[in-house]
Amino acid sequence: MTTPNKTEIYSRALELYFQHEYRNGNHATINPEYSELLESGFISEAQTNLMMNPESLFGLGKIIKSKEEPKNVHVPLDKTIPLDTTEAMESGTFSSGTSGSGKTYLNFHIADQLMKEGVIVYVIDPSQKWQRLSSIPNVITITYPMKIVWQNGTTKQSTIFDVSFLTSPEKLEFTNAICKTILDSRKKSNYRPQTFIIFEEGQLYFPEGSMKGKNNDPAKEVVTNGRNYHIRYGVITQFPSLIDKTLIKMCKQRYFGWTNERNDVKYIAEIIGVDWAYKLRKLETGEFMYSYPTRTHDVSKIKTPMYVAKSTPKGT
Numbered sequence: 001m002t003t004p005n006k007t008e009i010y011s012r013a014l015e016l017y018f019q020h021e022y023r024n025g026n027h028a029t030i031n032p033e034y035s036e037l038l039e040s041g042f043i044s045e046a047q048t049n050l051m052m053n054p055e056s057l058f059g060l061g062k063i064i065k066s067k068e069e070p071k072n073v074h075v076p077l078d079k080t081i082p083l084d085t086t087e088a089m090e091s092g093t094f095s096s097g098t099s100g101s102g103k104t105y106l107n108f109h110i111a112d113q114l115m116k117e118g119v120i121v122y123v124i125d126p127s128q129k130w131q132r133l134s135s136i137p138n139v140i141t142i143t144y145p146m147k148i149v150w151q152n153g154t155t156k157q158s159t160i161f162d163v164s165f166l167t168s169p170e171k172l173e174f175t176n177a178i179c180k181t182i183l184d185s186r187k188k189s190n191y192r193p194q195t196f197i198i199f200e201e202g203q204l205y206f207p208e209g210s211m212k213g214k215n216n217d218p219a220k221e222v223v224t225n226g227r228n229y230h231i232r233y234g235v236i237t238q239f240p241s242l243i244d245k246t247l248i249k250m251c252k253q254r255y256f257g258w259t260n261e262r263n264d265v266k267y268i269a270e271i272i273g274v275d276w277a278y279k280l281r282k283l284e285t286g287e288f289m290y291s292y293p294t295r296t297h298d299v300s301k302i303k304t305p306m307y308v309a310k311s312t313p314k315g316t
Contacts, residue, residue, distance in 0.1 A: 012046035013037040015098075015261065081109050081304060082290055085117045087252050089194055092223070092233045094248050095288075096240040096264070097257020102286040103236055105307045106255055107198060108134045110234060111158075114196050121158040122182075123198040124175050130160045130200075135309045142166060146174050148181070156193070168204060175205055179218035186229035195231045197222060202235035203242035211246040223247060241267035254291040255302075258283040272299050 017032060017040075037043045083093075093110060097103040104127070111121045112135055123130050131139045138159040140148065144166060161178065163171045179197070186192050199205055205219045216224075222231055235251070237243055241263040248254065248271060256268055260281045269277035272291050276299050280289065286304040 009043060009046045010034055010037070013042040016045055017042050081106065081113075082253075082292070082300075082302060083110055083113050084253060084292070085114060085119070087292075088114065088196070088234075089119065089230075089232045090227065091250055091252040092235070093253045093255070094243075094251040095234065095236045095255040095257070096238070096243075096259070096268075097255075097288070098238055098259045098261070100285060101257030101259070101283070102288075102304055103255070103257050104129055104200070105286065106257075106288065106304045107234060107236060108307045108309075109304060111136060111196075111198065115158055117194075119194045119196050120156065121196050121198065122178075123160045124163060124171070124178075124200055125160050126163050126166075126171060126201050128162060128164050131162055133307070133309060134160070136160050142174055144170050146170075146177065148178070171201070172204055175199070176218045179222045182231065183218055183221060183226070183229065186231065192230045196234065197226075197231065198234040198236065200236050202237040203239050206235060206244050206247050207242060208244050211244040223250070240264050245271070252292060255288040256280060256291065257288050258285070 013034075014032075014037070017037060032040075034043070037046075088110070095103045095106055108130075111123070114121055115135070121136060123134075123136060125131065130136060136158045138155070138157045139162055140159060141162040142148075142165065161174070163174055166174060182195070182197075199219070205217075206223070210220065211223075222233055226232060235243065235247065239261070240248065240256070240259075241261075245267070254271070256272065256277075258280060259265060259268075265277050265280060268280065272289060276289055276291075279301075283289070283301075288302050288304070289299055290302045291299050
């Protein structure tokens with residue numbers, strides 16, 4: 001067994017810390033110092049996690065008895081990105097994976113394909129990666145206090161909303177405000193173009209249990225009722241176990257990238273099965289387990305090709 005070094009322990013402790021904060025409704029944005037993590041017990045927990053064997057780490061030891069990788073799952077590698085655009089505009093998409101797994105690049109491809117089909121794509125972008133690298137032509141940087149005025153209540157152009165300057169509560173406030181603006185404009189007008197909203201950091205907007213709550217935030221209404229107004233969505237997250245499972249199941253096309261976080265793996269195992277979830281730790285950057293349960297073969301392994309930004313027709 002390899003003993004983890006201090007950098008690995010600190011990285012794992014940060015992951016545990018942010019998961020703890022999200023679960024308790026505290027949307028932390030600043031990394032705590034090593035000494036703070038040590039005092040609060042996260043360093044010790046991280047070291048314990050990293051010293052565990054794979055079965056214990058995933059929490060699947062009681063299910064997977066053998067130390068051998070399960071042999072009853074065939075994993076063909078599809079080097080194209082499967083995307084049923086019609087289904088995406090019916091039920092949405094879901095993507096997960098830890099930092100560096102390639103999930104944002106995957107969604108660049110998804111956005112390009114949707115725009116090619118004439119769909120308007122809006123992105124709530126906390127990282128500025130979308131405006132630097134994607135093909136979406138229009139960028140609006142959001143600052144606080146927030147105010148956006150669109151002609152006729154909406155824009156006809158695919159748009160990135162750069163929320164990187166906002167705190168987590170402000171991101172939540174803005175996202176609900178923009179969803180309300182879009183929904184209200186659709187309810188008051190017959191102008192209802194096909195529109196796809198991509199939510200980065202989806203755990204902020206759709207935490208576990210939110211789909212069953214009585215609070216009908218505009219972002220939640222987009223998910224549950226937006227199809228009536230030609231609005232669908234893509235949710236992206238590092239932490240799938242923090243996302244409401246009902247939402248994940250509503251999305252018929254799901255992409256699960258690399259993770260070794262045991263709560264996430266256990267959570268995903270309940271959706272795609274233990275054997276498939278076990279394989280997540282073996283994925284390379286850009287590889288995903290693609291789940292489309294309405295097809296004969298529910299799960300397949302795919303590879304995202306290198307992304308090259310494409311020019312987008314004006315007005316899309």
